[in-house]
Amino acid sequence: MFSYDALAEGIMKGDTNAIESEVNKALNEGVKARVILVKGLIGGMSVVGKRFKAGEMFLPEVLMSASAMHKGLNIVKPLLAKSDQKTMGKIVIGTVEGDIHDIGKKIVGFLLEGNGFEVIDLGVDVKAEVFSKAIEEYEPDILCMSALLTTTMPNMEETIDLLKRKELREKAKVLVGGAPVNDQFAKSIGADGYAPEAGSAVEWVKKAIARS
Amino acid sequence: MRANYIQFNTPQFRILSDKQIEELHFATLQILERTGVAFECEEAIDILGDGGADVSNPNRVKIPSCMVEQAIRTAPKMITLFTREGEPAIVLNGQAGSHFGSMPDCPEILDPYTRKRRKCYVEDIADTARLIDALPNMEWSYLATGHETVPGAIADKVSLLQFILNSSKPVVAEINDVSSLKEMIDLCSIVAGGEEQLRKRPFFGGSSEPVSPLIQGKDAMEKSLLCAEKGIPNVVYGMQMAGTTVPATFPGCLAIANAEVLSQLVVLQLKNPGAPVIYGSILSIMDMKTTIFSYGAPELTLMVGALTDLCHYYKLPMFGTAGCTDAEVVDAQAGAEITYQILISALTGADLVHDVGFVYHGRTISPELIVFVDEIIDMVKVLMGGIEINDETLPLDLIERLGPKSNYLNESHTLKHFRKFWMPRTFDRSFTKKKGVKGCEQLLKERTIEILKTHKPKPLPENIVMELKKVEKTWFDREGLKHEYPKR
Numbered sequence: 001m002f003s004y005d006a007l008a009e010g011i012m013k014g015d016t017n018a019i020e021s022e023v024n025k026a027l028n029e030g031v032k033a034r035v036i037l038v039k040g041l042i043g044g045m046s047v048v049g050k051r052f053k054a055g056e057m058f059l060p061e062v063l064m065s066a067s068a069m070h071k072g073l074n075i076v077k078p079l080l081a082k083s084d085q086k087t088m089g090k091i092v093i094g095t096v097e098g099d100i101h102d103i104g105k106k107i108v109g110f111l112l113e114g115n116g117f118e119v120i121d122l123g124v125d126v127k128a129e130v131f132s133k134a135i136e137e138y139e140p141d142i143l144c145m146s147a148l149l150t151t152t153m154p155n156m157e158e159t160i161d162l163l164k165r166k167e168l169r170e171k172a173k174v175l176v177g178g179a180p181v182n183d184q185f186a187k188s189i190g191a192d193g194y195a196p197e198a199g200s201a202v203e204w205v206k207k208a209i210a211r212s
Numbered sequence: 213m214r215a216n217y218i219q220f221n222t223p224q225f226r227i228l229s230d231k232q233i234e235e236l237h238f239a240t241l242q243i244l245e246r247t248g249v250a251f252e253c254e255e256a257i258d259i260l261g262d263g264g265a266d267v268s269n270p271n272r273v274k275i276p277s278c279m280v281e282q283a284i285r286t287a288p289k290m291i292t293l294f295t296r297e298g299e300p301a302i303v304l305n306g307q308a309g310s311h312f313g314s315m316p317d318c319p320e321i322l323d324p325y326t327r328k329r330r331k332c333y334v335e336d337i338a339d340t341a342r343l344i345d346a347l348p349n350m351e352w353s354y355l356a357t358g359h360e361t362v363p364g365a366i367a368d369k370v371s372l373l374q375f376i377l378n379s380s381k382p383v384v385a386e387i388n389d390v391s392s393l394k395e396m397i398d399l400c401s402i403v404a405g406g407e408e409q410l411r412k413r414p415f416f417g418g419s420s421e422p423v424s425p426l427i428q429g430k431d432a433m434e435k436s437l438l439c440a441e442k443g444i445p446n447v448v449y450g451m452q453m454a455g456t457t458v459p460a461t462f463p464g465c466l467a468i469a470n471a472e473v474l475s476q477l478v479v480l481q482l483k484n485p486g487a488p489v490i491y492g493s494i495l496s497i498m499d500m501k502t503t504i505f506s507y508g509a510p511e512l513t514l515m516v517g518a519l520t521d522l523c524h525y526y527k528l529p530m531f532g533t534a535g536c537t538d539a540e541v542v543d544a545q546a547g548a549e550i551t552y553q554i555l556i557s558a559l560t561g562a563d564l565v566h567d568v569g570f571v572y573h574g575r576t577i578s579p580e581l582i583v584f585v586d587e588i589i590d591m592v593k594v595l596m597g598g599i600e601i602n603d604e605t606l607p608l609d610l611i612e613r614l615g616p617k618s619n620y621l622n623e624s625h626t627l628k629h630f631r632k633f634w635m636p637r638t639f640d641r642s643f644t645k646k647k648g649v650k651g652c653e654q655l656l657k658e659r660t661i662e663i664l665k666t667h668k669p670k671p672l673p674e675n676i677v678m679e680l681k682k683v684e685k686t687w688f689d690r691e692g693l694k695h696e697y698p699k700r
Contacts, residue, residue, distance in 0.1 A: 052501075055501045058500035058501060059498070059500040059501075059503060060455065060500060098431070100252070100423055100427060100429050101423060102423075103453065103456050103457050107456070107503060150319075150357050150358075150359045150360065150367070150388075151357065151365065151388045151389070179574075179575070180319055180359060182319075184331075185360075197502065197503050197504070198503050199503070
């Protein structure tokens with residue numbers, strides 16, 4: 001018998017095999033893909049998120065959970081209705097031009113994926129034009145930009161300006177982050193938000209998507 | 213007379229044994245030869261190719277061990293940094309002890325007057341530079357591009373100029389890009405009396421950072437190559453974050469850090485054999501609860517200490533890290549973390565040690581913490597002085613003469629030696645407190661403010677200052693800015 005507890009337990013432990021078998025069991029027993037996703041997978045991950053925030057789970061454990069969750073997501077995804085797929089939200093993320101620092105942005109990407117969002121990672125040293133093309137191509141809900149260097153921070157503004165010129169600025173909300181970035185800077189360049197670290201980036205994205 | 217007698221002039225301390233060092237060295241050679249390093253700078257790739265490396269895939273440039281060994285051989289084993297006035301200030305040779313330095317231009321400052329974190333302004337850079345100038349145990353300074361103290365891309369140069377105007381001590385700078393480095397060298401040449409003089413008696417050094425794991429970015433490499441070409445001392449250091457950009461285990465972290473620095477050293481020694489390079493890295497952990505890079509972790513001190521052993525095996529000067537904390541304010545946690553770091557740094561003998569005064573994960577500089585660390589270094593110096601045994605320090609005849617039931621207070625021997633006891637400058641030892649206890653934090657604040665209010669650095673000649681200001685104006689002009697600093 002399929003049980004939500006077993007599924008949640010599998011996510012908590014990052015047990016990919018358990019997730020695969022529990023999700024398949026659920027489908028065989030006629031549970032709807034959407035319910036498995038929302039109640040089982042995303043529900044399980046939100047417990048993980050809470051425990052991470054409370055300091056009861058650590059980042060590598062959270063990432064294991066996220067990848068287990070993804071295993072389940074990949075099984076149910078083709079079975080979801082179009083409208084349900086959309087509720088998960090789509091995020092384009094990248095480190096701005098001139099900056100080759102990867103890890104902070106990657107952690108944000110991993111955690112967002114782990115929370116059920118579709119993440120398109122454009123990598124590092126991403127030019128403004130590449131961000132703007134990605135907005136046109138993927139139509140994401142959120143654009144996340146990262147910079148570790150003071151010298152590359154202005155390229156966030158440049159990207160936002162380009163989006164304005166191309167009339168794409170309203171297509172996606174913009175979230176910025178990275179060690180030298182702060183709230184004030186985010187406001188000054190016309191971003192919608194700033195996250196000091198990965199956990200709050202996920203919270204910001206969740207709220208922003210819930211509002212839209 | 214003593215025979216076959218060895219005296220320890222300092223405490224003896226090692227983290228790694230010779231065999232452990234060799235194993236890490238060979239592991240590094242294997243990474244360089246087999247795994248490879250990504251290079252993003254054309255000139256570096258050409259230099260490596262001509263030197264015999266396999267550059268068929270720039271994302272995995274493979275460097276044979278003989279090239280690495282050759283680079284270690286040609287790199288200088290001793291580098292001297294000078295004052296602005298051209299006097300020798302710091303000798304970096306692996307055995308002259310730790311020389312600690314701070315950083316006046318973090319994005320934020322913990323204001324010593326209000327005790328609040330706030331944005332750093334140009335005036336703060338000048339103030340903190342004066343503080344560094346005044347404190348005897350702050351022997352040099354590091355600069356970190358000036359961040360947003362002035363708009364545009366000129367903050368790194370403005371920051372350097374502010375330091376030069378407010379302190380005679382040597383300075384190493386993080387630099388925006390290679391054109392900025394050129395302008396910095398020009399600026400310092402004005403002070404030194406020409407580029408040749410600056411090369412001979414450098415008070416200025418550059419720095420460039422590999423990105424973990426195993427990436428030599430274009431900008432960093434170009435800066436390094438220019439330093440090598442000009443013979444300007446250059447700090448090469450990465451920031452490895454155990455568990456994220458490098459393995460979570462210490463040896464894995466050390467081997468990658470070593471490979472990152474040595475692969476850059478190969479390029480620089482091929483470019484200009486004998487180019488002065490200061491070897492470094494800040495290796496720490498990512499705190500898996502908060503995702504911060506920890507500046508107060510004991511693992512940082514352990515790994516930087518081990519890397520110092522490795523660096524000194526190559527007889528290269530080490531760029532260490534100490535005197536910083538994860539705490540947001542100057543509190544008990546800060547005191548514990550800085551003391552531990554300064555002590556281990558001094559014991560391992562890391563040569564040029566930076567980051568004194570960092571609070572809040574390297575985002576914020578605290579002038580009060582710099583004063584605090586200065587005092588700790590003073591105490592650690594006592595320990596590093598070791599114990600010298602001779603007939604004067606082990607006065608058996610005096611002990612014999614006085615015998616039991618005596619006292620040493622009235623003896624000329626005591627009078628001669630008691631002045632060597634360490635006396636606190638800031639810490640409080642008073643016994644009766646009629647007016648109540650001030651506490652260490654209050655004393656640090658008062659001393660910091662007193663220095664800020666009173667210390668006047670040695671001025672530069674008026675004509676030099678005018679020339680420097682003229683150059684500064686050209687930077688502002690080029691950016692289309694009025695030649696003035698944003699007000700604090």
